[in-house]
Amino acid sequence: QKEVEQNSGPLSVPEGAIASLNCTYSDRVSQSFFWYRQYSGKSPELIMSIYSNGDKEDGRFTAQLNKASQYVSLLIRDSQPSDSATYLCAVNIDGKEGSTLGRLYFGRGTQLTVWP
Amino acid sequence: EAQVTQNPRYLITVTGKKLTVTCSQNMNHEYMSWYRQDPGLGLRQIYYSMNVEVTDKGDVPEGYKVSRKEKRNFPLILESPSPNQTSLYFCASSLSVGAMKTQYFGPGTRLLVL
Numbered sequence: 001q002k003e004v005e006q007n008s009g010p011l012s013v014p015e016g017a018i019a020s021l022n023c024t025y026s027d028r029v030s031q032s033f034f035w036y037r038q039y040s041g042k043s044p045e046l047i048m049s050i051y052s053n054g055d056k057e058d059g060r061f062t063a064q065l066n067k068a069s070q071y072v073s074l075l076i077r078d079s080q081p082s083d084s085a086t087y088l089c090a091v092n093i094d095g096k097e098g099s100t101l102g103r104l105y106f107g108r109g110t111q112l113t114v115w116p
Numbered sequence: 117e118a119q120v121t122q123n124p125r126y127l128i129t130v131t132g133k134k135l136t137v138t139c140s141q142n143m144n145h146e147y148m149s150w151y152r153q154d155p156g157l158g159l160r161q162i163y164y165s166m167n168v169e170v171t172d173k174g175d176v177p178e179g180y181k182v183s184r185k186e187k188r189n190f191p192l193i194l195e196s197p198s199p200n201q202t203s204l205y206f207c208a209s210s211l212s213v214g215a216m217k218t219q220y221f222g223p224g225t226r227l228l229v230l
Contacts, residue, residue: 044159046219102164103161103175105175108156
């Protein structure tokens with residue numbers, strides 16, 4: 001089983017809509033959860049991090065974490081064409097033999113297009 | 117300016133010719149990591165280092181070596197590159213492994229192995 005799975009997309013929403021991006025992760029002792037945005041030809045940039053169950057809001061972005069369901073999501077409210085990018089979910093998973101605190105697992109990404 | 121730099125940015129080489137991709141950060145970060153990104157496979161971690169002289173394998177370490185002799189530098193070495201190592205490589209750093217929320221990525225190195 002893959003460590004981190006994302007809805008494959010591509011996802012296309014109109015400007016002003018809510019974009020919903022989903023991510024599930026394997027059954028490990030997961031520590032930290034991240035959402036990165038990557039524009040075409042650029043390096044990833046962190047937009048949200050979340051560590052405990054519930055919602056975390058930052059501007060138009062809301063990350064939601066449900067550890068019991070092994071699920072983390074990102075909502076983008078009032079989507080803008082500038083939000084068009086690939087969104088990467090990343091999970092810092094521990095629980096394997098030895099210390100793996102430095103391991104970071106990425107999903108394959110979901111490509112989002114926001115059309116005017 | 118706080119940054120992670122990688123060199124070279126683009127490289128074309130031939131199978132078997134040893135190469136090194138350098139990574140340097142100016143933020144006094146303890147944690148550094150290398151990733152490769154391939155279409156359809158996403159970002160996969162190659163090696164990481166939690167501090168000087170402390171390195172560990174990520175998901176796809178085969179065919180790569182790293183060293184961390186000083187805090188600011190974390191070079192990626194391909195002793196005998198093969199075509200399946202053609203990829204986009206990213207170096208990243210953060211203050212510590214517990215501070216991954218501030219992980220900075222370098223601009224990437226695009227490698228083609230013929």
